[in-house]
Amino acid sequence: MDRELLMLSLRQAFGGTVAERRAVARSAGDLVDDGRLSEDLGVDVTPTVLVENLGDAPDGTPAERWNWWMGALEAAYGGYYEFRVTAWTRD
16 A cells, blocks of 8 residues: 555545545555455555545545545444544644
8 A cells, every 4th residue: 555645645635634644544554454445345455446435425534534434344344443543643
């Protein structure tokens, strides 16, 4: 997972602060490293795949969209709650 590319993609698609995008990218990297997302979705997880899925969320910042998606994955598959973004430093 290219975290820098994901951060750029998040900025272009949803805005948010640098710290917020960094927190989402860190969580996304951990999730991809875990392997369950690729297994559950049946696809290679890339920044493009992540941003497409976050685009399904209602309006919001990158972290709000990420947490919405983690909630949806938790409801569908279980085991995703730990990947929610709960805090980040301010820029």
